[in-house]
Amino acid sequence: MLSKEYIIKRFISYVTIDTESDPTSNTTPSTKKQWDLANKLAEELKAIGMSDVTIDDNAYIMATLPSNIDFDVPTIGFISHFDTSPDFTGANVKPQIHENYLGGDILLNKEENIVLSPNYFEDLRLYIGQTLITTDGTTLLGADDKAGICEIVSAMEYLIQHPEIKHGKIRVGFTPDEEIGRGAHKFDVKKFGADWAYTMDGSQIGELEYENFNAASAVVKVKGKIVHPGYAKDKLINSMYIATEFINSLPMLETPEHTDGYQGFFHLHDIEGHVEETKLQYIIRDHDKEHFEARKEMMQKLTNELNSQYQREVITIEIKDQYYNMKEKVEPVMHIVDIAEEAMKQLNIKPLIKAIRGGTDGSQLSYMGLPCPNIFAGGHNFHGRYEYVPVESMIKATEVICKIAELTALKK
Missing domain, CATH: 3.40.630.10 (Zn peptidases)
Structure with a gap:
């Protein structure tokens, strides 16, 4: 050699x-x-x-x-x-x-x-x-x-x-x-x-x-309303708080730092936040195709639930498959x-x-x-x-x- x-x-x-x-x-x-x-x-x-x-x-x-x-x-x-x-x-x-x-x-x-x-x-x-x-x-x-x-x-x-x-x-x-x-x-x-x-x-x-892994990306956009904080009661909606709700509603131990082997995860890799709008960027990974689909469905269901809770479209999500x-x-x-x-x-x-x-x-x-x-x-x-x-x-x-x-x- x-x-x-x-x-x-x-x-x-x-x-x-x-x-x-x-x-x-x-x-x-x-x-x-x-x-x-x-x-x-x-x-x-x-x-x-x-x-x-x-x-x-x-x-x-x-x-x-x-x-x-x-x-x-x-x-x-x-x-x-x-x-x-x-x-x-x-x-x-x-x-x-x-x-x-x-x-x-x-x-x-x-x-x-x-x-x-x-x-x-x-x-x-x-x-x-x-x-x-x-x-x-x-x-x-x-x-x-x-x-x-x-x-x-x-x-x-x-x-x-x-x-x-x-x-x-x-x-x-x-x-x-x-x-x-x-x-x-x-x-x-x-x-x-x-x-x-x-x-x-x-x-x-x-x-x-x-x-x-089966792989997908997810971009979550959260909409808020900016109002002068001195006059904000019942008017201001802070998108960063709603984004935090979204983050905390996903399984906290199903992240890269808590998984190995065949275990899949949600990975939040980027946040850009202001009162008026917050953007979360995730990658979704799982070796099992059914679990992979379930992870995407979980994120979509959570989006729908928060929109229902706030009685308007406060969150949109775009999920794209990357590879299999x-x-x-x-x-x-x-x-x-x-x-x-x-x-x-x-x-x-x-x-x-x-x-x-x-x-x-x-x-x-x-x-x-x-x-x-x-x-x-x-x-x-x-x-x-x-x-x-x-x-x-x-x-x-x-x-x-x-x-x-x-x-x-x-x-x-």
């Missing part, structure tokens, strides 16, 4: 390019700076020897590694996204390399006393003795999902350099704007031409996921999960088959006709200053890609 130093150099060349996406933009990609990495990746794919390298007007990149066997096997794909989350800045990333991690606190930033500690982030202890890449505490790192891109490019380069490893046709795809939910929106599944694919976008080593659980589309072709699981086992990686508490390009792609489970890319603590990735996990993910290609090409 390619050396640790080679993987580190490639990864750092990606994360030091700012590719933060913007949910308020109507363009694709949503930010011009995503083109900086997109164009670099297209050229790099050509340089390592990939065929049919294309980059379209929306910055979607595709390339082919031709088959090196003389019999037909399925065409498989590997997909990652190159944008980073707008939740935290990705500008001027300064990666720090920590060799032979000893298991204690990591001082990310002395001036600001920013510490990455296993007392809070317990997963750090899984990687004692390994090489960790962190931020300097002032930005996110971008392992989500530049680690996945690094692994795919590195695996393709290794397969090109080692033709003795037999494989069928492999397609790779890199997308913009995944972090704002649009990564698959303009992905041309027909052009991609794979029978199935894998997103390299998971976290801890061993993760293998083919279930994710890919389990429905992957279960009929479970052999694609079995192949990934077997690849991990052959590499002495313990498969961690679990449900994603989030979404993935793979969810939307599965419903677009491209079944697409998700495989670990190695990073932890995404979207914030405490993000890190073990280099050994990236190497293992690279090996998994190569092993999946090899297993898919076994003559039946």
Whole structure:
């Protein structure tokens, strides 16, 4: 496999390019700076020897590694996204390399006393003795999902350099704007031409996921009436108080900070409030389709009840579905999960088959006709200053890609 130093150099060349996406933009990609990495990746794919390298007007990149066997096997794909989350800045990333991690606190930033500690982030202890890449505490790192891109490019380069490893046709795809939910929106599944694919976008080593949340957004607008407070008796209606009623009427323990595993939630992520109008923005998540529908119905019923209580339309709600659980589309072709699981086992990686508490390009792609489970890319603590990735996990993910290609090409 390619050396640790080679993987580190490639990864750092990606994360030091700012590719933060913007949910308020109507363009694709949503930010011009995503083109900086997109164009670099297209050229790099050509340089390592990939065929049919294309980059379209929306910055979607595709390339082919031709088959090196003389019999037909399925065409498989590997997909990652190159944008980073707008939740935290990705500008001027300064990666720090920590060799032979000893298991204690990591001082990310002395001036600001920013510490990455296993007392809070317990997963750090899984990687004692390994090489960790962190931020300097002032930005996110971008392992989500530049680690996945690094692994795919590195695996393709290794397969090109080692033709003795037999494989069928492999397609790779890199997308913009995944972090704002649009990564698959303009992905041309027909052009991609794979029978199935894998997103390299998971976290801890061993993760293998083919279930994710059903997801919706909800915008709640509450109307009040502003009157001079000195003359407000029986006239003023404070929309913020009604909004508080709405918030407190939802199950208080069904929020992200109180749920895990298969438990769904309501997440209030933004409030803008004045006496005259208050706007609440929620996301609704649940793995179970019936529970998902029930959550949306609960919010609509609560809206209706408050309007009835105030005897006028004080609240409006707009609910929009965002994506669905890919389990429905992957279960009929479970052999694609079995192949990934077997690849991990052959590499002495313990498969961690679990449900994603989030979404993935793979969810939307599965419903677009491209079944697409998700495989670990190695990073932890995404979207914030405490993000890190073990280099050994990236190497293992690279090996998994190569092993999946090899297993898919076994003559039946």
